[in-house]
Amino acid sequence: QEHVFKLHHFLGANAPAQTDMLEPWARQVEENSGGSVKIEIYPSMTLGGRPPELINQARDGVVDLIWTVNGYTPGLFPRTEVIELPFVYENDPAAANLALADMYDEYLAEDYKGVEPMFLHVHAGQGIQTVETEVRSPADAEGLSLRIPTRTGAWVIEQLGATPISMPVPDLPQALSKKVVDGALIPWEIIPALKIQDQTQYQIEGHDKTRFGTTTFQVSMNKARWDSLPEDVQTAFRDASDRDWLAEVGQIWRDIDERGIQVAVDAGNEHITLTEEETAAFQESLEPVVQRWIDDVSGQGIDGEAMVEEARRLIGENASGSGS
Amino acid sequence: MTDPVTLGIIALVALVLLIAIRIPIAYSMILVGGVGIALVNGPQLLLSQLKTLAYGQFSIYDLSVVPMFILMGELAIVAGLSQALFRGANAWLGWMRGGTAMAAIAGCAGFGAVCGSSLATASTMGKVALPELRRYNYDGSLATGALAAGGVLGILIPPSVVLIVYAVIVEANIVTMFAAALIPGILAVILFILTIAIVVLIKPDAGPPGGAATRADFVQATLGLIPVMVIFGIVLGGIYAGYFNPTPAAAVGVFLVAIYALARGELRLSTMTEALKNTARTSGMIYLILLGAELMKIFMSRIGLPQQAASWIAESGMAPMLVMMLLLLALILLGCLMDSLSMILLVIPFFWPMLVEINGGAMATAETSAYGMSTDDLKVWFGILALIVVELGLITPPVGMNVFIISALARDIPMIETFKGVLPFFVTELIRVGLLLLFPALTLWLPSVIGG
């Protein structure tokens, strides 16, 4: 092989993110290149450093490719956060992935200095998972302490009158079991790995799988490395990351998420789907989070209002079934 | 230049050479790891990674308990908790033949419950218990041997710095590791006390009985145990019961010990300064080794050595239990030369992925695995076994830090006597390792009850 790439990420080799997404994508790139590309995947931070350092590693060329969570480095991706906002993102990861691609050139590119994103994607969205509190209205969440997913996720929790708590992911099961926290704002996908079903009683989401915001991920390459690649190799990467792939990634994360909630349901947990009216009450209550984000980014000269509008429009346009 | 095994051997030889010429272990690892990365992948890659690597390592949340527990141990020394513990234990045990040495062991165990370091435990309990052991004409070999061995309890009884570092490397839950260490730790206390009983049975003059305490002294000494029990109960009890995570728990521990020291009139600007300086020395030393180990890990990953070694062992067809025993033996041998923390940091990033492979992958369950337990359980079990054998290095010649510390306190007793005195305890430890190997439940039962 002429072109060997090291792809570094923070999860284990058996995590669905690697087996179901990164590996198939890497094999596709290799196949597209006719064998001139080889992508070696290094899980669990084996090439050193902590997860927040992944983005520097790509930017500085310590590794060639990374898969990381944007939220690990708050402040670096203010524009991309638009897709994470509650009721901007509702329930369709595929549509959100496509919307991110559609917005990239005009709105998001500034966030990615020094790296070349191969693709951006979201997970199926944050649900409310609680130890013993049945949450059916924003008032029910008041006073709870909930583990945060991201910066904007912390705002969601604050807006509900609950307390945002940070802690390392592996500490979460223990914290839930002893009620150090009352719950967490995280996707179903995490349930099996942390055995969250044993520590919680309720998994709560809105009508039609509507969630309370989501988290953005990126697969990115060092910019200089990208620029040095011959056109046919670049095409191999681009073709593997096309719109079909983005839709498929949405489906992959939807499937991982479904497997997660199934584990909880099988364990006898109550999976609450709010009614349309109840969901609307949350939307109304969480609208200030969107405004908070608009105000926050406008300080950096970003037209947040236009971005929210555009994101909502594009998510609608790309919604599954409407074709793209 | 491409064969990972050759490169790995060259690096290892370089590392041993540097360590042998008295370059600090941390800097030896930094040098070999750093130069290795620069040679294999070019200096620019290393330089780029150094922009954030150290900050990343030093700001690991789970490690924040390390300086806190060290400070807690230092303040416990200031507060005189070691005296109180020994006096309390001696009131109960001292009247027996060998009883004062048993009390020293019990004191070490109690002090170990508020201190995460073997060396600090050996030196503080040594200072407290040695004069008493001399007063009752203890055989020098038994007196110093018991104290050197008892110091090991500082780390075998949670909290334990080495255990925290192990948990961070293999991504285990610290609470689970602490829970797993408790029964093996108590087992060590019992076996050490039995060892003393056997020694004085064979050689009655070695440990003459102390005088029985007066009723008033007995009551007073026993009451003196209460503060330690309370602090221990709140901090570790709180962790085990899950009321707080280790870092806040350690902070509460520091706070409580400081309050106790203040109440006893021992916490002054001068003693506080001394405690902070000692904390600075120990914590700085530990974190620097961590950074060195990270650089070594990066180098080894980049040349592909762990994968190579694991597949080699897998192909050799060795029985899993034999592999485990060889790994533990390697740690005992290495312990003759290195300190426990460096060993864990240097070796576990190799050994652990290998064991995962042998066991059938990270997701292996008890039914399908080579060791008859899930990989999550294996992580805990192996961690405790590794902890014990690396701590044995503290009492084995030629470098046995605990023995050195006790020898420095008892200058009239030749070091060889101390090493002789330690021998029975070393044998006891091997028996304990055997028990834990044969009965994994000794390690795994408590974490399974506590859950999480």
Add this chain to the structure above:
Amino acid sequence: MAFDEAQTRSGAAAAVAQAVTAWALLGGVVLLGIVVINVLSVAGGIVGTTFPGDFELTEMGIAIAVFAFLPYCQLMDANVTADIFTSGLPERRVAALRALAALIAMAFAAILLWRMYLGMLDQKTYNYMTTILQVPVWWAFVPILVSLALLIAASIISLAENAGEARR
């Protein structure tokens, strides 16, 4: 309260030793501050209020404190060594080896100072911040760079002292 570390030295060496010790104690004060934050967090948890951002302040504060400890470790020769192979050597030879170790420490500290300075600029340029309190991460790098500069100074002292002894 004088610092013992300075007493056996004179002139510039004494000043550096004093600065290094004072800096380590400041690091200790940061550590105590982190202890207090966590205690408040626990106490708050009992009465139902919380200390937002205790997690990120702990991460940042411990890193600052530990970097501040490194020069002191160098000054006090606290980094673990395996003395077994060199225990038979005359003191002069051992001093020469200590000088070599100090040289390595100095070179490493200098490289790290240079690289972490660039790292700080990165943190600033790309606007790294903490999640809840939105504290800029580069703030933490400022005291860390001071620590590394002091580590260089401490290494120079051990280098000079040990080289002097080796030539005796």
